[in-house]
Amino acid sequence: MKFQNKKIVGLSILAAILLQPNVLAQDKKESLGSVDIISTDVEQTDGSYTVDSMSTSTKLDLSIKDTPQSISVLTVDELEDRNIDSYQSLLKKVNGVSIERWDERVNAMARGFEVDYYLIDGMPTYSSITNRDPDLSIYERVEIVKGANGLTTGSGNPAISMNFVRKRADSKITNGNIAVTTGSWNNYGATADIATPVTDDGKVRSRFVVKHESGDYFLDDYEKENNLFYGVVDADLTDTTTASLGFSYQNLDRTSIRWGGLPAFFSDDSKTNFDRSYNPTEDWTYRQIETKTYYFDVEQDLANDIKLDLSYTRLEAQDDTSLLYFSGKPDKSDGSGMSYYTWTAIEKYQEDNIDLHASIPFTLNNLEQEVIVGYTHSIFDVNDYPYSQTFGTLGSIYNINVAQPTGALSSQYAKGKTTQSGLYSTGKFSLSEDLKLILGARLSNWEYDGVKSDGSKLAYEYENELTPFAGLVYDLDKNHSIYASYTSIFNNQDKRDPNGNYLDPIDGNSYETGIKGEYFNGALNASVTLFRIEQENVAQEIDGVKVGSSSEQAYRTANGVVSKGVELSISGEINENLSLSAGVTNFEATDANGDDVQTKSSRTNANIFALYKVNKFDIGAGLNYRSKFYTGSGSSKVTQGGYTTAEFMSSYRINKNLKIQLNVDNLFDKTYYDGIGSNTMLKAEPRKITASLRYDF
Numbered sequence: 289m290k291f292q293n294k295k296i297v298g299l300s301i302l303a304a305i306l307l308q309p310n311v312l313a314q315d316k317k318e319s320l321g322s323v324d325i326i327s328t329d330v331e332q333t334d335g336s337y338t339v340d341s342m343s344t345s346t347k348l349d350l351s352i353k354d355t356p357q358s359i360s361v362l363t364v365d366e367l368e369d370r371n372i373d374s375y376q377s378l379l380k381k382v383n384g385v386s387i388e389r390w391d392e393r394v395n396a397m398a399r400g401f402e403v404d405y406y407l408i409d410g411m412p413t414y415s416s417i418t419n420r421d422p423d424l425s426i427y428e429r430v431e432i433v434k435g436a437n438g439l440t441t442g443s444g445n446p447a448i449s450m451n452f453v454r455k456r457a458d459s460k461i462t463n464g465n466i467a468v469t470t471g472s473w474n475n476y477g478a479t480a481d482i483a484t485p486v487t488d489d490g491k492v493r494s495r496f497v498v499k500h501e502s503g504d505y506f507l508d509d510y511e512k513e514n515n516l517f518y519g520v521v522d523a524d525l526t527d528t529t530t531a532s533l534g535f536s537y538q539n540l541d542r543t544s545i546r547w548g549g550l551p552a553f554f555s556d557d558s559k560t561n562f563d564r565s566y567n568p569t570e571d572w573t574y575r576q577i578e579t580k581t582y583y584f585d586v587e588q589d590l591a592n593d594i595k596l597d598l599s600y601t602r603l604e605a606q607d608d609t610s611l612l613y614f615s616g617k618p619d620k621s622d623g624s625g626m627s628y629y630t631w632t633a634i635e636k637y638q639e640d641n642i643d644l645h646a647s648i649p650f651t652l653n654n655l656e657q658e659v660i661v662g663y664t665h666s667i668f669d670v671n672d673y674p675y676s677q678t679f680g681t682l683g684s685i686y687n688i689n690v691a692q693p694t695g696a697l698s699s700q701y702a703k704g705k706t707t708q709s710g711l712y713s714t715g716k717f718s719l720s721e722d723l724k725l726i727l728g729a730r731l732s733n734w735e736y737d738g739v740k741s742d743g744s745k746l747a748y749e750y751e752n753e754l755t756p757f758a759g760l761v762y763d764l765d766k767n768h769s770i771y772a773s774y775t776s777i778f779n780n781q782d783k784r785d786p787n788g789n790y791l792d793p794i795d796g797n798s799y800e801t802g803i804k805g806e807y808f809n810g811a812l813n814a815s816v817t818l819f820r821i822e823q824e825n826v827a828q829e830i831d832g833v834k835v836g837s838s839s840e841q842a843y844r845t846a847n848g849v850v851s852k853g854v855e856l857s858i859s860g861e862i863n864e865n866l867s868l869s870a871g872v873t874n875f876e877a878t879d880a881n882g883d884d885v886q887t888k889s890s891r892t893n894a895n896i897f898a899l900y901k902v903n904k905f906d907i908g909a910g911l912n913y914r915s916k917f918y919t920g921s922g923s924s925k926v927t928q929g930g931y932t933t934a935e936f937m938s939s940y941r942i943n944k945n946l947k948i949q950l951n952v953d954n955l956f957d958k959t960y961y962d963g964i965g966s967n968t969m970l971k972a973e974p975r976k977i978t979a980s981l982r983y984d985f
Contacts (some may be wrong), residue, residue: 356759383871394779400877460490704738
């Protein structure tokens with residue numbers, strides 16, 4: 289296959305590095321898992337499945353117990369133990385998240401709402417993550433806040449916010465790790481993560497992550513290649529000034545890929561059941577995505593422990609695709625009766641984000657207080673999107689024979705620029721030793737200016753959108769607290785009323801209450817949460833009414849989805865030998881008429897993973913449960929019943945530097961669909977085995 293030479297070269301280079309005598313002769317070895325995360329003031333101990341504190345919810349540096357929202361954290365140790373190496377593999381392991389697979393893309397849902405934004409180092413980003421499937425090798429951990437999070441993100445759905453925290457150059461000595469992997473479907477990979485000081489005194493430090501992987505898949509003819517580079521330099525410019533400058537590059541190339549999936553029904557309305565490996569596509573199809581990210585961060589310590597932080601990130605991406613889609617109901621005997629649609633395009637977009645905020649601690653009545661004030665600005669610009677398309681009739685779904693489309697990309701798809709800005713402030717006020725009040729608000733401006741694919745202009749804006757946050761935390765004792773919180777988030781909509789005015793944005797209001805526990809000096813965190821989310825100002829068609837004298841459908845606002853449920857979670861270390869990560873979520877979500885919404889989202893999700901360490905061995909096992917989900921109604925209804933998959937891992941430390949590890953996902957080879965729909969029936973990944981050899985120095 290075409291990737292074979294690159295595999296051999298990559299693995300040979302890393303093998304040579306492993307055998308370097310000057311590396312093997314080092315007296316001092318240190319694992320990357322035990323370094324301090326300087327940039328976020330979070331210390332994560334080696335092997336931990338939790339953190340001491342996080343700031344994704346409010347930008348305040350709070351412990352999980354003192355944060356008045358439901359929180360999950362996947363540390364670098366858990367990511368590595370469970371072989372979670374990409375965004376899509378992450379989604380399968382996050383409590384409360386359901387995935388709806390479209391093809392190479394997956395749509396994530398939580399609490400009955402789509403996940404439509406994410407954060408990197410606490411800065412929100414709105415570019416599509418479903419197409420890019422980012423590699424997680426450059427991140428130290430993933431912090432997750434459930435429900436609305438408009439205070440720190442601006443616009444979006446009240447589902448969850450995922451904050452990907454980058455690895456930093458925080459070591460004053462040279463250390464790192466090099467790993468090679470192999471696994472199911474001829475997959476091979478190599479990764480190097482190396483930190484080293486630039487200056488003798490360690491005031492300027494660097495870190496680099498390089499990764500190459502390639503292989504096939506369980507789908508016929510499918511091939512994938514992933515190349516990643518990340519570099520960061522951290523510097524102590526003065527005793528009170530630190531700076532960080534970084535760059536990342538990922539090129540994800542997939543060929544013989546699906547667009548949509550297989551039909552759900554034959555022409556006689558009987559249900560289809562194609563082989564799990566059958567890939568409804570041609571070998572000329574591909575999706576190649578190149579992503580570049582530049583960022584810098586400067587933190588200045590001022591008098592009285594005040595800190596000023598300025599951050600900037602620029603993302604540039606190009607999504608190059610040639611795709612083939614099928615629709616219809618084929619004849620069961622000969623596979624005829626379907627149509628096809630080809631799409632070739634090059635989408636180019638960029639996003640710029642800047643955040644400036646100050647942290648102001650102070651003491652009042654001998655109690656510690658803190659206030660955050662800040663400003664954020666974001667521009668997301670789809671600046672070029674040429675495409676071409678063709679249509680035709682398919683001879684047979686059993687024997688696909690569609691010629692590769694030719695010709696120039698002569699049309700332009702929708703382009704546009706989204707600009708957001710916000711002033712925000714939040715504070716932690718200790719009313720007593722046991723009672724803390726968290727208050728915050730954000731004032732946002734949002735604007736879209738673009739051109740539709742038909743050439744018509746689309747422009748609308750919202751000004752001075754207020755997003756409040758309020759939370760109360762009461763310590764019952766040194767290990768337990770109870771809390772209640774209210775927060776909101778707004779989301780844009782491009783529908784208009786009969787007079788031609790754009791509707792107000794959708795408001796998502798989240799209410800939570802619960803109890804949290806912190807045990808073994810913070811090594812283990814647990815919580816029980818009750819939540820309710822209400823949507824307002826949701827667009828609803830006005831029957832028979834148009835916008836003015838045009839043919840455009842007119843809308844009015846109405847109450848929308850109400851989601852309510854309960855969530856239980858526990859994560860961390862029970863003792864030095866046993867680590868645990870577990871959670872259960874159950875919810876119901878209905879519209880104003882009482883009908884279920886987001887029926888492709890499982891109402892009950894459960895995840896549990898436990899790792900036991902004995903001598904040089906680590907043994908881990910987990911279960912992931914999803915209740916049934918469905919789409920359609922009547923004779924066209926498609927249902928995937930509830931299912932449970934199992935995972936297993938084991939590792940053996942040969943010596944203090946060298947470790948081998950085995951991971952098995954879908955251990956018992958469960959067959960199920962993770963994508964359902966009239967033309968999107970997609971069977972999930974079968975049993976997957978991955979073996980790795982890692983050298984730490």
